[in-house]
Amino acid sequence: MDLEARKRELLEQGCCVVPNVLTAAETERVRERLWAAAETSEQLGVPTRQIGLDPNEHNVRVFYLLERDAIFRELIQHPTAIEFVTTLLSPDFLISNFTANIALPGSKSMELHSDQGIVVPEPWFHPWSINIIWCLNDVDEENGATRYVPGSHRLRWASELPPDAREKSVPFKASAGSFVVMDGRLWHTSGANVSQSRERALLFGYYSRSFIRQQQNWNASLSPETIEALSPQLRAWLGMEARANVKLAQRLRIHPVATHTKLTS
Numbered sequence: 001m002d003l004e005a006r007k008r009e010l011l012e013q014g015c016c017v018v019p020n021v022l023t024a025a026e027t028e029r030v031r032e033r034l035w036a037a038a039e040t041s042e043q044l045g046v047p048t049r050q051i052g053l054d055p056n057e058h059n060v061r062v063f064y065l066l067e068r069d070a071i072f073r074e075l076i077q078h079p080t081a082i083e084f085v086t087t088l089l090s091p092d093f094l095i096s097n098f099t100a101n102i103a104l105p106g107s108k109s110m111e112l113h114s115d116q117g118i119v120v121p122e123p124w125f126h127p128w129s130i131n132i133i134w135c136l137n138d139v140d141e142e143n144g145a146t147r148y149v150p151g152s153h154r155l156r157w158a159s160e161l162p163p164d165a166r167e168k169s170v171p172f173k174a175s176a177g178s179f180v181v182m183d184g185r186l187w188h189t190s191g192a193n194v195s196q197s198r199e200r201a202l203l204f205g206y207y208s209r210s211f212i213r214q215q216q217n218w219n220a221s222l223s224p225e226t227i228e229a230l231s232p233q234l235r236a237w238l239g240m241e242a243r244a245n246v247k248l249a250q251r252l253r254i255h256p257v258a259t260h261t262k263l264t265s
């Protein structure tokens, strides 16, 4: 597969599909673990349905994936995914969130939105966030593929969105084992699953530039056992190192500790 062509597509169109990243067996394994994670969430009292995002109870939302299973900790740092993340954001990124939305038959479309708009106020001049959307089933219009408004990653203000944006939206089409890459500025929504019996399970790995507050406070949401098991790289990508937003201070050659000492002495 020509990854370079997909990267150009991402930069120009705001999205692209990367097929065959996982084998059929790997995809099925992740899908099984996802349903197990949904069950664990319910047992722990973390609701998975009707949490205020979707119009009815036919969407299953699974949060805290990184806490639930090592398989999700592997996926979030998959080398091909990271290649696309760094293409759009540069290596200066953090993992913001990792969640799932399983749209079952009967599910309906949510509000149109951009994910960058949720974490950064307008105007949006640059791509500062990105979604890697793992497809655990074949996904198309019938089973509720995510719908996006073509070209909307170039909008800087919400007021520039055309009144008929929803009608202009088009569905992704991707086979199980692929991921869809979506610029955080692209306006999108879940599709309605109008199939008789087809599940649509998607995982949303959300990454943002390091100066943006993440959607999850990983220090608070991961258990001590999970934190202990993190590699130094994953710990850094989760923003869990002691040092945080000190790049400017470094560039100005102001050592944060020295500054603190001066201010308090």
Ligand SMILES: O=C(O)CCC(=O)C(=O)O
Pocket: 053, 101, 144, 145, 146, 147, 188, 189, 190, 191, 202
């Ligand atoms: O499930 C989908 O297709 C889209 C979900 C989404 O955009 C969201 O949860 O913010």
